[in-house]
Amino acid sequence: MGRWEPDARGRLLRAALELFSERGYEATTTAQIAERAGLTKATLFRLFPDKREIVFQGQARLVALVTTGVQNAPAEARPVELVAAGLSALSDAHTQEHRDLGRTLDAIVASSEELRERAVFKRWAITSAFEQALIARLGDPHKAGVLADLGTRAFYTGGEKWLATDDRHCLADYVLRELASYEDLMRACFTAQ
Amino acid sequence: MGRWEPDARGRLLRAALELFSERGYEATTTAQIAERAGLTKATLFRLFPDKREIVFQGQARLVALVTTGVQNAPAEARPVELVAAGLSALSDAHTQEHRDLGRTLDAIVASSEELRERAVFKRWAITSAFEQALIARLGDPHKAGVLADLGTRAFYTGGEKWLATDDRHCLADYVLRELASYEDLMRACFTAQ
Structure with a gap:
């Protein structure tokens, strides 16, 4: 026992x-x-x-990874580079084996209201850890909050694209490309249609 | 009965x-x-x-408000103006009476893990409705997702500031000022420290 x-x-x-x-x-x-x-x-x-918690056992590790990723970024990093450092730490922990696991997991989560609700909480836990780590580096809660949203979105959206394909790119390729696309996107949103 | x-x-x-x-x-x-x-x-x-659901009865109304707010924005609205239209619809439904209610509600939610988890799901439900309404107007899920995050953050952060003070400003003043601040903020994040 x-x-x-x-x-x-x-x-x-x-x-x-x-x-x-x-x-x-x-x-x-x-x-x-x-x-x-x-x-x-x-x-x-x-x-x-x-x-339920068996399925979400990875949350604590992801929270720790994003936190230390931001903490360990170079002193001269621009705000968006702090986000990239957090995302690299998160993404590098995912192997090709996790890709298959991720697909199975996504299908199961989609099948249950209770799991979908828990998955939203997991995403929030990652956003929240990102935000706290960025506050510690930037000293600006306002900036940290918006960047944490963008970073978490890049992680999830890049992750969806990674799971939907079968190329040899690693998760970080997808996630960092997603983050990089947000600069032009934001400019377009605040100016023209 | x-x-x-x-x-x-x-x-x-x-x-x-x-x-x-x-x-x-x-x-x-x-x-x-x-x-x-x-x-x-x-x-x-x-x-x-x-x-639990007694406390979160307002969610369906907020989801409906943000959806119609974005739908009814003028045809020539820029992306960020669509977000502002959704936020105005959400905010205008809140009176000074809601300000007292909101403070009581926040204190109760903070006291329970179960309620905090449910509150995260409510925030996600609003973000998700925002995103769907923006996709319908913009035809661009990528842009819609990032704007939905920014809009929801403006609503919650502006709301926190509104609840923390006792001036005569309405919620919309706080929320729209918050949204307006994100343009400069995003520029700063993608350029210098």
């Missing part, structure tokens, strides 16, 4: 995604997930409060 | 806010809210699935 289980979190994630895909999110129980992962229910509940 | 109760939704909102302030959100039951409002539990459950 209490013993250490190698990669218990990853095993629970894979088991949960399999079962949610096969039977649906609502119909799957924590007992079934634990069994599929070859673990006890006690181990599952030591790691996660409920089945 | 089934009879029409005048302003049942408003009475439930006021009763819920009173009780949440007095006893805390967790400790308050739907039975207590119905009783304080002078209504039956059956009436409460005909209108809301749970106590």
